[in-house]
Amino acid sequence: MAAHRGATAGRCPDFRDRGGAGAPRPAGPLRRHALGWAAHRPTRARGATCGPDARRCQRSCHPRHRSCHPRHRSCHPRHRGRNATRDRRDAGRSGAAVRAWRCARGLAHRRNPDRRTPRSRVHHTGNRGGLVNVTLFGLGYVGTVTATCLAARGHRVVGVDTDSGKAAAVNAGRPPVIEPGLEELLARAVESGALRATESVRDGLADSDLSLVCVGTPSATNGSTDLVQVRRVVGEIGATIATSDRPHTVVIRSTVPPGTVDDVVVPLLEQASGRTIGSDLQVAMCPEFLREGSSVADFFGPPFLVIGGAPAAAAAVRELFGFLDCSVHVVETRSAESVKYACNAFHALKVSFANELSRLYRMLDVDSRQVMDVFVQDRQLNISPAYLRPGFAFGGSCLPKDLRSLLYLGRMNNVDLPVLEASLATNEMLVREVADRILASVDDAATNPAHNRRVALLGLSFKHNTDDLRESPNVTLAEILIGKGLDVRIYDQVVNPAQLSGANLRYVQARLPHLQKVLHDDVAEALCGAHVAVVSSADRAVADAVVAAKPPVVLDLSGRLGAPLETLDGYQGVGW
Template identity: 35%
Template structure:
């Protein structure tokens, strides 16, 4: 099938490569010509494990190419995936939908009869119905016997670091449609996944939109819950890791997303729960989601708590102190620094007088673009040189595998604050380090 993917950022580039891998002929569309040039050479503009190989294979095979023309896209494709961003609107909790609107307005006049526009962007409920009406209004008239272009919604559930896997072998496919024909087209698009037994949930447009934000809100709630428990453990002398292990054995609760620490960041969870609250207010049911405000506050409070604990460890003041920050990306196996808790803490420490040096295996360039006044190091030992305190803030495997005995020789004082509760505390203490972690005050 001929498929277009409009927007070749994180979601779009992965989706385009995976659709080509699944046997489709794919055209990627973007306004950023430098990004298109890199993708056309098989080079993704961001770090994602497995994507460069997939992209290069598709480009070399001729099953994936790129353009900046929506007219070309409309004339080429039968199914058009909309994968542009919906960032938080400045001065508001609401989502900024101008990129999605612009794509639909620009594409619709060029749609062929029978084509299907499929939204994958995360949007407030009700957006799909509005855009469906826009497609019907702007699409060219069809002749007798031809089907009108229409719109469906198919939210993405990608985890950065696992995006290729999540696209090729998803844990479910959620599809909001208004016709049997649209449903049949999407079943054809995803035939390899369905043949492998992927659950397929066909529903209406509104439910499809809500599934995405509901899932993200639940995950955010679970993370903030265990971080609230970490706060209680700090006050009461408990151990949040043991607590999480214990309650995680309950099958109704489960252990995943119960790792206490610095909290969540990135380009999805924070802005999605805020946009969900904003939309609930517009629908007149803001009280139903008022708890999400507490979830957001608990999450942001973890950053403040990390700074406070670092100050306490270092003797009450950051002035003149050297601090090494291990991690800049918001999560491991990614170079994404959007709303990164690690970078937020690093910048706060610098503002309060510390000399901060940051290391990350993949995100240094993106971090430097966002926070150019921080110092950066290309290897861990250089970052930790003469440090009075080391902060472990992104859970990269290479940080968990560090040799604390070797690192102790380059720091000024062997003190570490584990903001992710991921280091082997006994191993670090045996190497002479003072170790503190969120929610483990006496452990």
């Protein structure tokens, strides 16, 4: 075995041997195996570390990134360390002035622990250096509150709305929407001259440095987002600034689908203005997170400020909102658009989850309010970042079993539980989709001219640092791939077949009866000659071995290994 290991460290003596699982196994000590096969589990050799030739991916970028305009900092997500990191340049500033102002108006102390994580906060002084001439388009719930609060913080704001009644109401010092605290704030802002409204785009933009687009983005009948209002406003802004040489920044505050700013707003704006994005025209995405009914308090105490755009555009937005006491996240424009949808979808999911459980618990004579009161006390796993990292499917001995148990109780009590059902369904869907991606890459004649059907599955248990194989999605994946005739080689740092017992052993015997033929105790050996490496392990040695082996396709199910794995040619994330 030692000789064999020496021969396979980082290279592949039997690359041309495509004999699959039935191919002669290299000589070495057998493991005495609970499945009746092998002997002990020997110490594994670690794979070679990344060579100096590890380089950034050029060819496997997502298609949309190939056409990136140079002005956009967005590139493939794995290249984005520069612009995705939290902007901490304002760290250490005091928010005392803002807090005092809010306190005087009964707005202070809004610190909902559900919406903030202290570690993610960045303090600001109020950034009073840059007061901005803002034109705000759309005096609805978001626009009126935003215009008023910006004016209250000293910016000069002109609101533009096609609805003459709304513009007139604002100019009369009356808010066109009802929100707690808004009336007094708006009246004072109008009286001071910091806020006025108009129906005329030209009038609104006369002295403007920055446009804030807060128009509606309602659902179309087919569920798509109707961007008519956004298009119209952006076109009008472009046409108006075309006649001036004053630099201008356009910030989209409305909720728009990912890609809208890059694919709709920027082309329209460039065409209408005759400018190109650069020094005299900037575009940013900055979604709004306020809630109706508490919108003024929410405006001054947002969970965070999310900005998508080039550095100059992001700087303009940071200046505009510099008085906010919250963390600032400068991310890719598409990410900024998507964060808003992620938040709203999660909020909807939380409501549905709590209500769905309550419908079942009521039938079981369980006090669901008491249950959820306790449930939310768990800040480690329940109300926390836990389980919210994109990655592979859940599994193990508890989650699938207990979900099935609840679904059974639902059936017995005539309670439909579509949210819980869907979480099992989407989990299974993910495993099938990953299997399909592996099969497609093996069959892809362009990337796999040798039609090499060898796949290295690096990680078999349901999660890192356990040998529990019960309901592991990796076991299901192996089962599918072996069933499709692929030459699967498995490596798992923790799983020792000699030590499997009880339900764990029975499960794997039923699902992978030939595990002993495909399980390798050396990661380099498992990788040897593989066309695809499927990495669910979070082990650094596994990442090093993949980097050394450089298989043509690397499918990362873990997302925890970072560079240099993520800079390999052929690297793909399961959901990124």
